[in-house]
Amino acid sequence: MPSASPGPAEDPRRRIPRTDDLLALPELVGARDRLSGAVLRGLVGEVQDRARRGVLPPEEVRGEVLAAVASRSATCLRPVLNATGVVVHTNLGRAPLSETAVQALITAGGYVDVEMDLVTGRRSQRGAGARRALLAACPAEVPGGLDALVVNNGAAALVLATTALIGTGELIVSRGELVEIGAGFRLPDLITSTGARLREVGTTNRTHRADYASAIGPETAGLLKVHPSNFRVDGFTSAVPIEDLRSLADEDGPRPGTGHSLPLIVDVGSGLLTADPALPEEPDLTSALEAGADVVIASGDKLLGGPQAGLLLGRAETIRRLARHPLARAVRADKLTLAALEATLGGGITPVSRALHADPERLRERAERLGTAVGAPVVAHEGRVGGGGAPGVPLAGWAVRLPEDLALLLRTGDPAVLPRVQGGACLVDLRCIPEPDDGRLAEAVRAAQSRRGTHPETPVPDGGH
Numbered sequence: 001m002p003s004a005s006p007g008p009a010e011d012p013r014r015r016i017p018r019t020d021d022l023l024a025l026p027e028l029v030g031a032r033d034r035l036s037g038a039v040l041r042g043l044v045g046e047v048q049d050r051a052r053r054g055v056l057p058p059e060e061v062r063g064e065v066l067a068a069v070a071s072r073s074a075t076c077l078r079p080v081l082n083a084t085g086v087v088v089h090t091n092l093g094r095a096p097l098s099e100t101a102v103q104a105l106i107t108a109g110g111y112v113d114v115e116m117d118l119v120t121g122r123r124s125q126r127g128a129g130a131r132r133a134l135l136a137a138c139p140a141e142v143p144g145g146l147d148a149l150v151v152n153n154g155a156a157a158l159v160l161a162t163t164a165l166i167g168t169g170e171l172i173v174s175r176g177e178l179v180e181i182g183a184g185f186r187l188p189d190l191i192t193s194t195g196a197r198l199r200e201v202g203t204t205n206r207t208h209r210a211d212y213a214s215a216i217g218p219e220t221a222g223l224l225k226v227h228p229s230n231f232r233v234d235g236f237t238s239a240v241p242i243e244d245l246r247s248l249a250d251e252d253g254p255r256p257g258t259g260h261s262l263p264l265i266v267d268v269g270s271g272l273l274t275a276d277p278a279l280p281e282e283p284d285l286t287s288a289l290e291a292g293a294d295v296v297i298a299s300g301d302k303l304l305g306g307p308q309a310g311l312l313l314g315r316a317e318t319i320r321r322l323a324r325h326p327l328a329r330a331v332r333a334d335k336l337t338l339a340a341l342e343a344t345l346g347g348g349i350t351p352v353s354r355a356l357h358a359d360p361e362r363l364r365e366r367a368e369r370l371g372t373a374v375g376a377p378v379v380a381h382e383g384r385v386g387g388g389g390a391p392g393v394p395l396a397g398w399a400v401r402l403p404e405d406l407a408l409l410l411r412t413g414d415p416a417v418l419p420r421v422q423g424g425a426c427l428v429d430l431r432c433i434p435e436p437d438d439g440r441l442a443e444a445v446r447a448a449q450s451r452r453g454t455h456p457e458t459p460v461p462d463g464g465h
């Protein structure tokens, strides 16, 4: 019989909208100045793929594509509410910038006079504003005057100082100060990668002036002191103060090759410009310079609360040697960093400082309000400075205690919330949450509770914010 056989039902995959038709939707055309053609094509392909695998009805492809395009941002970095109580959280990008610094970043995104004197129309010193702001914020008096240089990060600053001042000579450092700075990177490896030779003196817990004195010899090219900022050795310990290292370097007299006395490099790590009574054991750049360092090194995105940067402050002559070294060009800071750093230094209180100095009573009130809103108890919880700063200093505070399995739901919610998981509980600490975000945080917790399906009171619909 010639009649057409009934056959199987039409293949639903034939009803999946075609790529070109989807890309031609006005919403996708409109998104082209925000997202590249390749990104849009990728989004379309992913949705079509789900329909081909039968997990999405073909009729819903168009709507899904529109939703995917609308929610897709140009970067996959997602904002996170830091509920860990750890102020400088390395995995969350260390210091959150102040509003002022963010504004400066946006301004610097366009053409800016970073290396141009608009009056003369000639080239000017790069980043002069950030340099001036650093000098203004660091009142140290040093022989021959103070100068400053900004590079990419603390590690780059250390590499530049070692390369330019030590060469292939010997750099003397205490065994107790050869730290690993995170993610498997170790200061000794960083230093020897420049060609300098490390001469370790003393022991892990105790190093004396005499250890340095007997190590100084014809091969010595400098002395290094590192603030071991991410751990603490308690008990029977001893380290040599910067003043003593200065006098050792000076007693050694001018070096035959250079005519200078041995350079003393001090890596303070966390970037306090002046002493902070809340962090009594944390060294600061001003004190280190006045104690006799030729150059001090610190990060911009730890306690200073600014962008990732390496700060070098020191005697004008030493800084000039660093700035002229070819490596300085390879590690120079970009205009965005310079703008954000200057704005951090000249702006108001930073989010890092606000979190560090948060009033415990206020934290308790906020925690109790959150606890009431989400039906969970408030417990005492110590915050941390973090990011390699003041390792032994607990910051008195409070947290809302939730069941441990809520942590994943909080991390994957919108907004994403990173709680602290400890002792079988999920702790939400408000220290690092900007107060205006308390409401969003409460909603995020309620949404997580409702996704978990055990919320005791009014359930919040998924995505109902």
Ligand SMILES: *Cc1c(COP(=O)(O)O)cnc(C)c1O
Pocket: 153, 154, 155, 156, 181, 226, 227, 228, 229, 230, 267, 268, 269, 270, 298, 299, 300, 309, 310, 387, 388
């Ligand atoms: C953090 C730190 C560094 C590295 O600085 P980055 O800005 O992370 O490159 C170097 N030395 C010390 C003592 C530090 O604490």
